[in-house]
Amino acid sequence: MATNRTFTMLKPDAVEKGHIGAILEKITASGFRIVAMKLTQMTTEDAKAFYAVHAERPFYGELVEYMTRGPIVAAILEKDNAVEDFRTLIGATNPADAAEGTIRKLYAASIGENAVHGSDSDENAAIEGAFHFAGREMF
Numbered sequence: 001m002a003t004n005r006t007f008t009m010l011k012p013d014a015v016e017k018g019h020i021g022a023i024l025e026k027i028t029a030s031g032f033r034i035v036a037m038k039l040t041q042m043t044t045e046d047a048k049a050f051y052a053v054h055a056e057r058p059f060y061g062e063l064v065e066y067m068t069r070g071p072i073v074a075a076i077l078e079k080d081n082a083v084e085d086f087r088t089l090i091g092a093t094n095p096a097d098a099a100e101g102t103i104r105k106l107y108a109a110s111i112g113e114n115a116v117h118g119s120d121s122d123e124n125a126a127i128e129g130a131f132h133f134a135g136r137e138m139f
């Protein structure tokens with residue numbers, strides 16, 4: 001069954017550059033309700049587990065280094081058609097290919113340091129949200 005929640009992270013580059021406020025404004029102005037949110041930092045073990053699906057990819061080590069180098073904002077978001085609509089709002093993985101006005105077009109530096117994460121399915125949204133939040137942290 002389709003759910004109406006997705007999971008996001010504002011990645012270390014976005015936090016370092018001071019873009020938390022601007023990105024959250026864009027997310028809420030686009031109709032997403034914040035269900036859960038926190039500033040946190042992933043350990044190497046966390047990032048390896050979170051991105052285990054990419055373990056065989058050549059960029060895996062670089063991705064784990066990047067995602068653990070500073071704090072992130074983790075959040076669960078609610079909206080009709082949340083997963084698909086949020087992927088549209090963030091734009092393509094590579095900001096060079098991202099549509100005008102998308103978060104990655106506006107704030108991402110490269111395919112690796114691309115400012116924001118968005119779940120790719122309802123199933124992964126639930127898994128990823130539960131990775132970062134206990135039930136009593138979801139509202």
Ligand code: IDP
Pocket residue numbers: 054059062063092093111112113114116117118120
């Ligand atoms: P997505 O975040 O748009 O779903 P995925 O293919 O799932 O993209 O890749 C996960 C993350 O891994 C990307 O957001 C990006 O940070 C990083 N990544 C993906 N492809 C590359 C690459 O070719 N070089 C370096 N990093 C990459």
Ligand code: MG
Pocket residue numbers: 120
């Ligand atoms: Mg992905």
